[in-house]
Amino acid sequence: MGRKRLQEPADGRPTVHTVAARAGVSIASASRVLNGIGGSPETVRKVRAAAAEVGYVPNAIARSLQSQRTGLVALAVEDIGNPVYVEMMRAIEAVVASSGRQLLVHATGGRIDNETALLRRLANRYVDGMIVSPIRVTADHLTALVDSPVPVVVVGQLGADAAVDNVRTDSRHGVALAVDHLVASGRRRIGFVNGPLDTVPGAARDAGFRAALARHDIPLDEDLIEVGDFQYAAGRAATERLLARTDPDALVCANDLIAVGALHALLAAGRRVPQDVAVVGMDDTELARMMFPQLSSVSLGSAERGRRAAELLLQRIADPNLPPRREQVPPSLAVRASSGAALPAPRPGDPPTTHPTSEGVTS
Amino acid sequence: MGRKRLQEPADGRPTVHTVAARAGVSIASASRVLNGIGGSPETVRKVRAAAAEVGYVPNAIARSLQSQRTGLVALAVEDIGNPVYVEMMRAIEAVVASSGRQLLVHATGGRIDNETALLRRLANRYVDGMIVSPIRVTADHLTALVDSPVPVVVVGQLGADAAVDNVRTDSRHGVALAVDHLVASGRRRIGFVNGPLDTVPGAARDAGFRAALARHDIPLDEDLIEVGDFQYAAGRAATERLLARTDPDALVCANDLIAVGALHALLAAGRRVPQDVAVVGMDDTELARMMFPQLSSVSLGSAERGRRAAELLLQRIADPNLPPRREQVPPSLAVRASSGAALPAPRPGDPPTTHPTSEGVTS
DNA sequence: CAGACTCCCGGAAACGTTTACAGCTAAGGG
DNA sequence: CCCTTAGCTGTAAACGTTTCCGGGAGTCTG
Numbered sequence: 001m002g003r004k005r006l007q008e009p010a011d012g013r014p015t016v017h018t019v020a021a022r023a024g025v026s027i028a029s030a031s032r033v034l035n036g037i038g039g040s041p042e043t044v045r046k047v048r049a050a051a052a053e054v055g056y057v058p059n060a061i062a063r064s065l066q067s068q069r070t071g072l073v074a075l076a077v078e079d080i081g082n083p084v085y086v087e088m089m090r091a092i093e094a095v096v097a098s099s100g101r102q103l104l105v106h107a108t109g110g111r112i113d114n115e116t117a118l119l120r121r122l123a124n125r126y127v128d129g130m131i132v133s134p135i136r137v138t139a140d141h142l143t144a145l146v147d148s149p150v151p152v153v154v155v156g157q158l159g160a161d162a163a164v165d166n167v168r169t170d171s172r173h174g175v176a177l178a179v180d181h182l183v184a185s186g187r188r189r190i191g192f193v194n195g196p197l198d199t200v201p202g203a204a205r206d207a208g209f210r211a212a213l214a215r216h217d218i219p220l221d222e223d224l225i226e227v228g229d230f231q232y233a234a235g236r237a238a239t240e241r242l243l244a245r246t247d248p249d250a251l252v253c254a255n256d257l258i259a260v261g262a263l264h265a266l267l268a269a270g271r272r273v274p275q276d277v278a279v280v281g282m283d284d285t286e287l288a289r290m291m292f293p294q295l296s297s298v299s300l301g302s303a304e305r306g307r308r309a310a311e312l313l314l315q316r317i318a319d320p321n322l323p324p325r326r327e328q329v330p331p332s333l334a335v336r337a338s339s340g341a342a343l344p345a346p347r348p349g350d351p352p353t354t355h356p357t358s359e360g361v362t363s
Numbered sequence: 364m365g366r367k368r369l370q371e372p373a374d375g376r377p378t379v380h381t382v383a384a385r386a387g388v389s390i391a392s393a394s395r396v397l398n399g400i401g402g403s404p405e406t407v408r409k410v411r412a413a414a415a416e417v418g419y420v421p422n423a424i425a426r427s428l429q430s431q432r433t434g435l436v437a438l439a440v441e442d443i444g445n446p447v448y449v450e451m452m453r454a455i456e457a458v459v460a461s462s463g464r465q466l467l468v469h470a471t472g473g474r475i476d477n478e479t480a481l482l483r484r485l486a487n488r489y490v491d492g493m494i495v496s497p498i499r500v501t502a503d504h505l506t507a508l509v510d511s512p513v514p515v516v517v518v519g520q521l522g523a524d525a526a527v528d529n530v531r532t533d534s535r536h537g538v539a540l541a542v543d544h545l546v547a548s549g550r551r552r553i554g555f556v557n558g559p560l561d562t563v564p565g566a567a568r569d570a571g572f573r574a575a576l577a578r579h580d581i582p583l584d585e586d587l588i589e590v591g592d593f594q595y596a597a598g599r600a601a602t603e604r605l606l607a608r609t610d611p612d613a614l615v616c617a618n619d620l621i622a623v624g625a626l627h628a629l630l631a632a633g634r635r636v637p638q639d640v641a642v643v644g645m646d647d648t649e650l651a652r653m654m655f656p657q658l659s660s661v662s663l664g665s666a667e668r669g670r671r672a673a674e675l676l677l678q679r680i681a682d683p684n685l686p687p688r689r690e691q692v693p694p695s696l697a698v699r700a701s702s703g704a705a706l707p708a709p710r711p712g713d714p715p716t717t718h719p720t721s722e723g724v725t726s
Numbered sequence: 727c728a729g730a731c732t733c734c735c736g737g738a739a740a741c742g743t744t745t746a747c748a749g750c751t752a753a754g755g756g
Numbered sequence: 757c758c759c760t761t762a763g764c765t766g767t768a769a770a771c772g773t774t775t776c777c778g779g780g781a782g783t784c785t786g
Contacts, residue, residue, distance in 0.1 A: 026736040057512055060487035062772035065424050065741050086444040104467040124423035149420055260653050290623050389766045425742035428771050
């Protein structure tokens with residue numbers, strides 16, 4: 001009974017040893033057959049039979065330890081309830097799936113410790129690579145990104161010198177597109193409902209708004225600026241506060257969720273959209289087309305950014321020694337009923353699911 | 364140079380061997396210090412210093428192989444763009460996080476092969492457990508669920524005899540709630556926009572609708588039933604087809620995305636909601652409260668189902684020998700502006716984010 | 727019929743970690 | 757002063773898989 005190794009672990013699950021012993025072959029042969037490489041017909045038969053009998057299923061962890069890859073890729077975003085991330089995820093998924101890998105998503109809830117923890121945990125070989133879209137970036141965070149054991153691609157703004165693959169857009173310019181459009185249609189008291197200023201996109205959009213007004217020689221009225229979360233409820237509350245103290249003829253919103261909240265606040269306050277107040281959202285998500293009236297929105301190319309990030313990641317996985325790269329996706333504006341010439345209800349035959357990629361001004 | 368093992372793998376990443384060699388101690392001591400158990404002050408100092416110098420980060424895969432756990436839990440849903448799954452995910456996340464684990468989400472896109480592949484891959488030890496919410500269930504699928512190597516909890520209907528932990532609701536009854544409500548408010552030509560009949564929820568809701576009408580002695584008019592996908596665009600298209608051939612005074616929709624599509628189709632066709640046509644959605648997601656008019660919706664307790672599923676999973680991870688259990692969450696109806704007495708716009712002070720758990724009839 | 731070549735097989739190492747075990751030293755108690 | 761005990765350390769096994777390598781058997785070629 002001097003068995004060198006237990007055939008049946010306490011767990012009860014069969015291993016390749018179990019199968020090999022039962023088939024009367026070595027574990028090397030068993031492994032080969034199970035992986036479909038080599039083996040005489042007789043051996044193949046015996047191993048297959050043994051595997052089926054004991055219900056063998058390989059332990060992926062052990063396999064990964066050996067092969068140094070897991071076939072998994074992770075995406076970490078702040079809020080999975082935000083449709084912009086859903087679109088991004090779909091684009092990433094398509095690319096990742098084509099490489100035979102599977103995509104896993106983690107919602108960090110904006111808690112930065114959570115994101116760092118995820119990085120430290122997942123990136124330590126549980127996944128072959130990772131796409132991260134942080135909205136707040138600390139120094140600690142940045143180093144975790146830079147010397148991650150697995151390839152990482154960041155979607156969003158990052159310090160110019162960070163040695164990480166990076167896909168960004170120009171949301172300052174995005175805000176400018178919105179302001180230009182509203183000014184061109186005669187609006188002058190343009191309000192801005194933003195997300196938190198201590199976030200990267202919040203800060204960029206704030207700067208973009210101020211710069212755009214200055215460019216049009218419109219004096220800045222701080223009463224017209226309000227800040228909340230990047231979410232529906234916060235957008236609505238912020239708009240209510242704004243309406244309580246001043247009277248805009250247009251609202252730029254830092255994303256579509258906020259814009260929907262603004263829409264509600266406006267309608268509840270008896271304002272007509274777009275006659276009294278024009279509304280422009282941002283991200284151009286499906287939600288914008290689901291609203292009534294349909295929302296104008298600045299597209300930041302989230303699907304495109306996702307697609308490119310995924311491609312960068314796959315390339316880096318294939319060759320980890322590539323130099324860090326950076327790509328930029330330009331914003332564009334989609335004008336719909338909530339701003340501009342008050343359009344009637346959308347035509348019945350018009351399936352609003354087809355994405356109007358660049359039906360608007362693009363510069 | 365008869366080193367038994369390379370200190371620096373080709374990869375270049377330091378291992379515990381690297382650290383131990385540099386600190387001049389054995390790998391056992393290094394491992395102990397790095398895990399914070401034991402070690403003399405001097406050893407601790409040396410190992411810590413060595414680890415910091417080489418930038419050691421432990422390989423989680425190797426650790427998992429040894430410890431037989433990963434600290435990860437996965438959730439597989441069909442469509443992450445559906446807010447009902449977002450709510451479910453948030454509830455699960457809260458429970459899972461409290462056990463020190465992290466949640467990963469995978470969107471299967473309803474492709475059943477994808478889901479089975481995920482099961483076979485992830486469940487083979489990449490995660491400590493898994494929550495799955497399948498909308499289509501095949502025999503193959505079911506066996507993959509039943510003899511998964513890691514604990515699995517299913518959210519949704521499952522064959523009565525399946526030996527899997529299972530949290531379900533009664534969506535037949537949910538549809539009945541909607542129909543009862545509409546009949547009570549005088550509607551008689553009640554339409555039904557459903558999802559695919561070859562899905563579990565689609566079939567259950569279809570049966571529920573027919574049974575409810577029968578119970579009220581309302582003859583069934585097949586023209587009033589239309590089927591699409593469980594998505595916005597499909598819901599809108601299906602409603603357009605329905606409106607092209609008949610004239611309902613109410614619509615029950617199989618989920619909120621479909622209901623939003625229906626709303627658009629109705630408004631585009633010049634129907635007033637709820638005066639001409641009352642609309643009731645299903646799942647009672649945030650989306651229902653984001654619409655204008657706000658949507659009545661049947662809550663299927665998705666957050667509660669998620670919470671319970673997560674608890675079942677944690678219990679099973681703790682003790683894999685528990686007998687399979689089944690829990691049921693009752694549906695309830697939330698009446699809002701899109702049906703019932705046409706309410707005015709919601710009051711400005713009313714933050715619609717607070718979930719009206721059971722503001723409606725519950726039976 | 728000898729040699730070369732192909733194919734299949736089993737032993738053992740390797741992936742990077744944790745941990746059981748035994749040996750050692752130093753301290754403390756009788 | 758001896759014995760026990762506690763604390764620390766290193767060796768080696770283990771987790772479950774893949775894969776390198778050498779040996780043996782069979783086939784083909786000249």
